[in-house]
Amino acid sequence: MRTVQATVTAPRPRPARAFLPASAxxxxxxxxxxxGLAALASAIAVTIxxxxxxxxLGWTLLLVLHVPLAWRRRAPLAALAIMIPLIAFYHxxxxxxxxxxxxxxxxxxxxxxxxxxxxxxxxxxxxIGLMLLLKIRHGMAGLAVSFQISGWIISMLVxxxxxxxxxxxxxxxxxxxxxxxxxxxxxxxxxxxEERLRVARDLHDLLxxxxxxxxxxxxxxxxxxxxxPERLDRAAVARALDDIxxxxxxxxxxxxxxxxxxxxxxxxxxxxxRGPLPGLPGLADxxxxxxxxxxxxxxxxxxVPPAVGAAAYRIxxxxxxxxxxxxxxxxxxxxxxxxxxxxxxxxxxxxxxxGAAVPAGGGAEAGSAGRAGHVDGAGRAGGGAPAGRAxxxxxxxxxxxxxxGYGLLGMRERARSVGGTVTAGPRAxxxxxxxxxxxxxxGTA
Numbered sequence: 001m002r003t004v005q006a007t008v009t010a011p012r013p014r015p016a017r018a019f020l021p022a023s024a025x026x027x028x029x030x031x032x033x034x035x036g037l038a039a040l041a042s043a044i045a046v047t048i049x050x051x052x053x054x055x056x057l058g059w060t061l062l063l064v065l066h067v068p069l070a071w072r073r074r075a076p077l078a079a080l081a082i083m084i085p086l087i088a089f090y091h092x093x094x095x096x097x098x099x100x101x102x103x104x105x106x107x108x109x110x111x112x113x114x115x116x117x118x119x120x121x122x123x124x125x126x127x128i129g130l131m132l133l134l135k136i137r138h139g140m141a142g143l144a145v146s147f148q149i150s151g152w153i154i155s156m157l158v159x160x161x162x163x164x165x166x167x168x169x170x171x172x173x174x175x176x177x178x179x180x181x182x183x184x185x186x187x188x189x190x191x192x193x194e195e196r197l198r199v200a201r202d203l204h205d206l207l208x209x210x211x212x213x214x215x216x217x218x219x220x221x222x223x224x225x226x227x228x229p230e231r232l233d234r235a236a237v238a239r240a241l242d243d244i245x246x247x248x249x250x251x252x253x254x255x256x257x258x259x260x261x262x263x264x265x266x267x268x269x270x271x272x273x274r275g276p277l278p279g280l281p282g283l284a285d286x287x288x289x290x291x292x293x294x295x296x297x298x299x300x301x302x303x304v305p306p307a308v309g310a311a312a313y314r315i316x317x318x319x320x321x322x323x324x325x326x327x328x329x330x331x332x333x334x335x336x337x338x339x340x341x342x343x344x345x346x347x348x349x350x351x352x353x354x355g356a357a358v359p360a361g362g363g364a365e366a367g368s369a370g371r372a373g374h375v376d377g378a379g380r381a382g383g384g385a386p387a388g389r390a391x392x393x394x395x396x397x398x399x400x401x402x403x404x405g406y407g408l409l410g411m412r413e414r415a416r417s418v419g420g421t422v423t424a425g426p427r428a429x430x431x432x433x434x435x436x437x438x439x440x441x442x443g444t445a
Contacts, residue, residue, distance in 0.1 A: 041100055041103060045059075048098060051098075061086055061089060069103060072110045077111065080110075108124075115164075124157045128154075197413070212324055217241075217244045221236075221237050279306060283297060287336065290320050292327075293332040295320065298339075299339075300338070301339055308418050312437065314410075322435075323349070323433070327353030333351065336349050337349075344420070344441055347437040347438075350427055408422075411424070419440045420440055
């Protein structure tokens with residue numbers, strides 16, 4: 001049998017002070033102040049001042065009236081209510097009148113610091129009135145002393161009120177500073193979120209466009225190799241591979257420019273040292289680099305703010321990507337119109353693809369689903385399987401059936417960043433799809 005030993009430790013007795021409520025325990029600073037003022041009053045009572053020396057009753061009153069000062073900051077009005085009768089009775093017995101002066105001034109100052117202006121004024125008038133009642137029996141000499149004491153009382157109340165207002169102003173200034181700091185932190189977080197969203201949009205536009213073009217050119221090379229291997233058109237294959245390499249180089253450059261915003265802005269590789277992102281002048285190069293469709297570009301707008309030009313460039317880039325990916329025909333034609341009217345830059349990208357057509361027996365709902373799929377990058381409904389090079393590229397770059405991309409969302413965010421709007425849907429005048437953007441020019445830096 002094992003023996004188990006247990007050690008029982010008796011709890012330590014708690015000090016009597018721990019059983020008192022927190023409000024009953026005086027702060028050390030106030031208790032020390034009360035003791036110091038009591039010692040000062042005792043020294044004054046036996047050295048200077050008018051009136052007779054305190055006897056046993058006088059010493060008892062003089063020492064007891066200092067006790068409430070230990071709770072002056074926790075209960076200032078209660079301390080004043082206890083001290084006033086004791087001080088009045090002390091003076092009525094004609095003991096040394098200068099001894100309790102310091103304690104009287106301290107309690108009045110505390111009441112003024114912790115109370116509002118109206119309550120302070122009422123308390124001051126009551127104390128002065130009580131003091132006049134005690135001094136009026138001394139005649140003119142008593143009135144002269146009363147005016148002197150009234151000056152001290154008013155000075156203490158004014159000083160306490162000034163300190164109270166100063167503390168309130170300091171607390172308000174501190175609160176405003178903390179609120180401003182929180183506002184700056186929230187603004188910094190908002191800017192970080194906006195920057196992340198902008199980088200995400202740039203990456204989506206850049207990679208979707210470049211990968212679609214690479215898919216189209218790869219399908220061209222595969223088509224040339226598979227059509228007639230014995231009569232291989234080496235020049236066509238070489239051109240397709242060169243176009244792929246050029247697209248990769250362009251995408252790499254734009255990708256590096258986009259990601260440089262996440263680096264140190266003071267570094268030599270910062271975006272400022274590499275120039276601005278492409279705007280309207282870069283549309284010509286964008287059109288020339290687009291494979292799988294014949295693009296007709298017309299730009300009649302003049303110089304526009306950089307933010308508006310960048311938004312227009314990205315909208316056109318995404319619209320061309322969607323057209324090539326979902327056009328559904330080999331001889332796809334895309335028309336891009338950029339002009340300026342009514343204080344806004346208007347961008348219109350339309351194609352003659354077959355993907356926006358309503359399939360037979362599909363009804364309006366099926367047609368609507370196909371149109372939404374076209375703009376969102378999820379594929380068009382109806383129109384049969386894509387044919388030729390564009391079809392192969394579309395299959396290569398698509399997200400798969402039933403999935404939705406970020407094309408329409410990205411274009412809307414681009415337009416919203418400069419206060420504009422984007423509308424997309426099937427063309428009303430001919431088969432195909434159309435994206436229209438209106439980007440205000442005023443107020444954009």
